[in-house]
Amino acid sequence: MEFDSIQQLLTMAEKEKLTISELTLQTQAQQCECSEEEIYDQMAENLHVMLEAIKNGSVKDIKSTSGLTGGDGWRMSQYAKKKGILGEFFNRSITYAIAVSEYNAAMGKIVASPTAGSCGILPGTIISMMEERKLPEKSAVMALFTAGAFGMVIAKNASLAGAEGGCQAECGSASAMGAAALVEMAGGTPEMSANACAIALKNQLGLVCDPVAGLVEVPCIKRNAAGVSIAFTAAEMALAGIKSVIPADEVIEAMRQIGETMPCALRETGQGGLAVSATGIRLKKEIFGD
Numbered sequence: 450m451e452f453d454s455i456q457q458l459l460t461m462a463e464k465e466k467l468t469i470s471e472l473t474l475q476t477q478a479q480q481c482e483c484s485e486e487e488i489y490d491q492m493a494e495n496l497h498v499m500l501e502a503i504k505n506g507s508v509k510d511i512k513s514t515s516g517l518t519g520g521d522g523w524r525m526s527q528y529a530k531k532k533g534i535l536g537e538f539f540n541r542s543i544t545y546a547i548a549v550s551e552y553n554a555a556m557g558k559i560v561a562s563p564t565a566g567s568c569g570i571l572p573g574t575i576i577s578m579m580e581e582r583k584l585p586e587k588s589a590v591m592a593l594f595t596a597g598a599f600g601m602v603i604a605k606n607a608s609l610a611g612a613e614g615g616c617q618a619e620c621g622s623a624s625a626m627g628a629a630a631l632v633e634m635a636g637g638t639p640e641m642s643a644n645a646c647a648i649a650l651k652n653q654l655g656l657v658c659d660p661v662a663g664l665v666e667v668p669c670i671k672r673n674a675a676g677v678s679i680a681f682t683a684a685e686m687a688l689a690g691i692k693s694v695i696p697a698d699e700v701i702e703a704m705r706q707i708g709e710t711m712p713c714a715l716r717e718t719g720q721g722g723l724a725v726s727a728t729g730i731r732l733k734k735e736i737f738g739d
Contacts, residue, residue, distance in 0.1 A: 506552030513554035522548030546573030569673035574627035611658035614708025621653035647693035659722025
């Protein structure tokens with residue numbers, strides 16, 4: 450399935466009087482020449498994998514293969530029970546993002562949504578929203594279709610790869626997808642979803658990809674947690690009626706241009722940023738030797 454722009458998504462949804470998720474499901478089924486039920490079931494399986502990753506990534510003794518990360522999902526889950534500063538709901542969403550990301554680093558099964566490096570953001574937003582509002586599972590499955598539609602436009606007109614566009618293309622895109630999906634889950638309009646997408650993405654423009662030791666662990670996992678925070682903030686603003694002055698399609702184009710001009714050292718090569726900090730270099734030597 451292919452949409453050329455966010456504006457095309459909005460125009461088609463308005464014309465057909467459908468939500469973004471309904472339009473996406475319908476279009477996907479038509480182009481795959483299969484039933485909507487089959488496409489829905491495939492997406493439901495993705496949601497179940499996310500749920501399992503949250504569960505398995507929240508255990509106390511989980512460790513990545515490198516030994517660099519692990520256990521923070523459990524720590525955050527314990528803290529969330531104490532409410533914290535922003536309450537249990539918000540801290541639980543952060544927990545889910547960290548847990549899924551840590552499970553990925555421990556070679557667990559995750560959904561690359563849209564990438565493995567940003568795999569915690571959609572579970573952190575969509576699943577925590579489903580649980581907090583006591584929404585049916587269908588609401589979360591359909592939200593994944595909404596997120597997917599926005600992600601496909603970003604992939605077509607910019608990039609989802611850190612090696613090509615920096616972490617703005619990974620965590621930035623995932624946050625934008627999550628923000629758009631949250632709006633629909635909360636009953637917002639397609640236009641509000643587009644504004645949420647734009648607000649989330651433009652707040653991560655220029656975010657570099659600088660993995661320590663070349664591994665998708667530091668600082669990637671904590672950026673997933675931050676990406677969830679940005680997604681919720683963008684969704685709340687859009688639902689309040691706040692619009693992005695720069696349309697979503699133009700924000701996506703700006704991301705593409707920034708990615709193309711970003712130095713190679715800051716695009717997943719491990720040759721710049723935090724990867725070449727004193728601690729980053731030390732950790733790389735400890736893992737791989739001189």
